[in-house]
Amino acid sequence: MINTIKTDLRIELENILKEKYNQEIPVVVEEPKNADLGDISIPVFSIVKTLRKPLNLVVDEVIDTIKKTKVSENFSAIEKVGGFINISLNRVAFSKKLIKEGQRLDYGSSNLGKGKTIVIDYSSPNIAKPFSVGHLRSTIIGHAIGNILEKLGYKVVRINHLGDFGTQFGKIIYAYLNYGDKEKVEENPIEELVKLYVEFHELAKENPELEDKAREIFKELELGNPEYYKLWEHFREVSLKEYMKVYEMLNVKFDSYDGEAFYNDKMQAVVDELTEKSLLKKDSGAMIVDLGESMPPALIQKSDGSTLYITRDLAALFYRKTTYNFDEVLYVVGNEQKLHFEQLKAVVKELGYEFYQDIHHINFGLVLQDGKKMSTRKGKIVKLEDVLNEASELSLNYINEKNPELENKSEISKKIGVSAVIFNDLKNHRTNDIEFDLADMVNFIGQTGPYLQYTSVRISSVLDTMEFNCEDINYNLFTGNHSFDLIKTIAQYEEVLQRAKEEYSPSVLAKYLLVLASYFNTFYAKEKIMVTDDKERNTKLCLISIIRNILDEGMTLLGMQVIKKM
RNA sequence: GACUCGGUAGCUCAGCAGGAUAGAGCAACGGCCUUCUAAGCCGUCGGUCGGGGGUUCGAAUCCCUUCCGAGUCGCCA
Numbered sequence: 344m345i346n347t348i349k350t351d352l353r354i355e356l357e358n359i360l361k362e363k364y365n366q367e368i369p370v371v372v373e374e375p376k377n378a379d380l381g382d383i384s385i386p387v388f389s390i391v392k393t394l395r396k397p398l399n400l401v402v403d404e405v406i407d408t409i410k411k412t413k414v415s416e417n418f419s420a421i422e423k424v425g426g427f428i429n430i431s432l433n434r435v436a437f438s439k440k441l442i443k444e445g446q447r448l449d450y451g452s453s454n455l456g457k458g459k460t461i462v463i464d465y466s467s468p469n470i471a472k473p474f475s476v477g478h479l480r481s482t483i484i485g486h487a488i489g490n491i492l493e494k495l496g497y498k499v500v501r502i503n504h505l506g507d508f509g510t511q512f513g514k515i516i517y518a519y520l521n522y523g524d525k526e527k528v529e530e531n532p533i534e535e536l537v538k539l540y541v542e543f544h545e546l547a548k549e550n551p552e553l554e555d556k557a558r559e560i561f562k563e564l565e566l567g568n569p570e571y572y573k574l575w576e577h578f579r580e581v582s583l584k585e586y587m588k589v590y591e592m593l594n595v596k597f598d599s600y601d602g603e604a605f606y607n608d609k610m611q612a613v614v615d616e617l618t619e620k621s622l623l624k625k626d627s628g629a630m631i632v633d634l635g636e637s638m639p640p641a642l643i644q645k646s647d648g649s650t651l652y653i654t655r656d657l658a659a660l661f662y663r664k665t666t667y668n669f670d671e672v673l674y675v676v677g678n679e680q681k682l683h684f685e686q687l688k689a690v691v692k693e694l695g696y697e698f699y700q701d702i703h704h705i706n707f708g709l710v711l712q713d714g715k716k717m718s719t720r721k722g723k724i725v726k727l728e729d730v731l732n733e734a735s736e737l738s739l740n741y742i743n744e745k746n747p748e749l750e751n752k753s754e755i756s757k758k759i760g761v762s763a764v765i766f767n768d769l770k771n772h773r774t775n776d777i778e779f780d781l782a783d784m785v786n787f788i789g790q791t792g793p794y795l796q797y798t799s800v801r802i803s804s805v806l807d808t809m810e811f812n813c814e815d816i817n818y819n820l821f822t823g824n825h826s827f828d829l830i831k832t833i834a835q836y837e838e839v840l841q842r843a844k845e846e847y848s849p850s851v852l853a854k855y856l857l858v859l860a861s862y863f864n865t866f867y868a869k870e871k872i873m874v875t876d877d878k879e880r881n882t883k884l885c886l887i888s889i890i891r892n893i894l895d896e897g898m899t900l901l902g903m904q905v906i907k908k909m
Numbered sequence: 910g911a912c913u914c915g916g917u918a919g920c921u922c923a924g925c926a927g928g929a930u931a932g933a934g935c936a937a938c939g940g941c942c943u944u945c946u947a948a949g950c951c952g953u954c955g956g957u958c959g960g961g962g963g964u965u966c967g968a969a970u971c972c973c974u975u976c977c978g979a980g981u982c983g984c985c986a
Contacts, residue, residue: 386928388966427929509986629984645984652986682981745948787948789934797948805945868950
């Protein structure tokens with residue numbers, strides 16, 4: 344809303360100035376950092392420079408010009424401070440518009456994504472490995488981005504590209520057949536399979552030929568060896584079952600669980616096309632695509648003829664393009680795979696497809712423990728399920744301390760705990776590394792998930808006491824600073840969602856919700872809401888109901904749970 | 910070694926299509942519940958924006974250089 348006013352002002356000013364001086368004069372329109380200075384400001388330095396006139400004259404001239412614009416009807420004051428022109432909005436008029444807008448059920452939506460499809464590849468855990476906190480990031484970042492895109496009108500296809508293929512299965516199958524305990528695997532599949540995997544690596548250190556043995560088994564699996572295939576299928580099934588428990592806790596769903604193996608029979612076509620277009624080159628026995636000097640070549644086929652990660656990703660990409668005809672495809676995968684996705688794009692470009700530009704690697708930082716990367720190979724792993732359970736327990740302790748009479752304590756504490764973990768991850772820009780620290784994640788004070796939930800609950804408890812009427816409003820009540828801060832913040836919701844999309848970063852929304860909640864809590868501390876005057880009470884209730892709607896929707900978009908009491 | 914990403918308050922982070930005195934939260938300290946949930950609010954303390962150059966009327970923001978940390982660099986995914 345405020346953005347629209349800014350843009351209109353800039354365009355009108357530029358047009359008038361252009362007509363007058365017969366040259367392009369770019370105008371900067373921004374919001375001052377300090378709200379006391381005004382709502383909109385224009386630094387005139389650049390105009391001074393192009394016009395080569397004294398600063399004072401230019402300031403006065405621009406102020407006169409502003410008064411001639413149509414948007415100026417939104418302004419109540421225009422002041423000059425040095426080389427800045429500070430404009431204040433007409434608070435009553437602006438509030439009036441906003442309160443009306445804010446009541447719309449689809450407030451914040453836009454037609455940005457109308458008719459467009461975006462495929463998101465996220466979560467994608469590796470079969471036969473526990474669902475670690477390492478997968479947490481991909482899962483919740485991808486889920487949140489998907490939700491935000493849907494809010495903006497995009498059709499979203501959510502794909503869990505399971506890591507259910509690759510040499511690792513050669514290793515696991517080798518280990519299972521040679522020294523695996525079948526019964527133990529039945530009882531506790533993932534845990535035992537990980538043990539076998541770790542054990543394999545220890546053995547392989549002494550006997551490097553085991554690595555070749557594993558590659559050989561994988562190669563046969565790829566060719567359809569029935570014994571290996573049966574084992575593979577079993578491992579996949581038991582793993583997926585475990586993952587579904589976690590997805591249920593996180594409330595995450597997918598449209599497809601087709602993993603790498605699904606593309607097993609679709610890779611030859613890729614190899615063929617690369618060959619046809621003369622892009623494939625033999626190098627030390629392996630087949631590569633040369634990508635020039637800026638990038639190492641992409642390895643398409645190993646010297647034993649079996650395929651690699653990028654081959655499968657190419658097959659998956661083309662399959663998705665033909666199946667969904669996407670406008671964009673997003674890969675929510677860690678920073679460490681940056682090169683891989685650059686190569687993927689480069690190969691698609693080499694093949695002559697324009698849509699290489701629509702491929703986006705949504706990279707994110709590592710989950711660190713004591714400043715170091717968590718590693719599967721050393722078996723040092725923290726299960727996400729345990730983390731979520733622990734977070735819920737901490738929440739329960741808190742409730743017992745703060746509100747012991749609360750009903751459904753255990754259910755609510757689960758919602759708080761899980762949401763706390765989600766919010767802790769999303770509040771920081773995704774490319775940052777995050778240190779894994781449960782105590783920090785579930786800190787209930789400050790910029791946290793519980794803070795947002797608590798704010799929403801506070802509003803709910805007021806709203807539930809009485810009906811209200813948004814037609815009966817005194818707009819003069821919004822002119823005070825702590826009220827108008829809220830109005831302005833509500834006005835930013837739409838652009839916040841769009842920026843979250845542009846940056847593919849839910850943190851933009853997360854930070855915004857913190858600001859909104861904080862302004863509300865200030866308002867709440869200073870204003871009594873349930874006053875006896877009908878009009879004043881209606882006004883306040885209407886305002887806070889809009890705030891709650893945004894908070895609740897925002898939290899839902901992030902993947903958090905909304906609660907009514909806590 | 911090459912490339913990529915990061916270095917802002919004791920800690921966790923915003924700000925980075927250049928703009929007005931660099932902002933939050935945590936921690937520390939001090940206030941505020943006979944009023945709608947104090948998981949809150951208000952205040953105090955705390956910063957050579959890693960260092961050094963440059964461009965500019967103006968640099969945390971752009972360029973160069975340097976130091977520190979992380980990631981990646983052909984048969985793992």
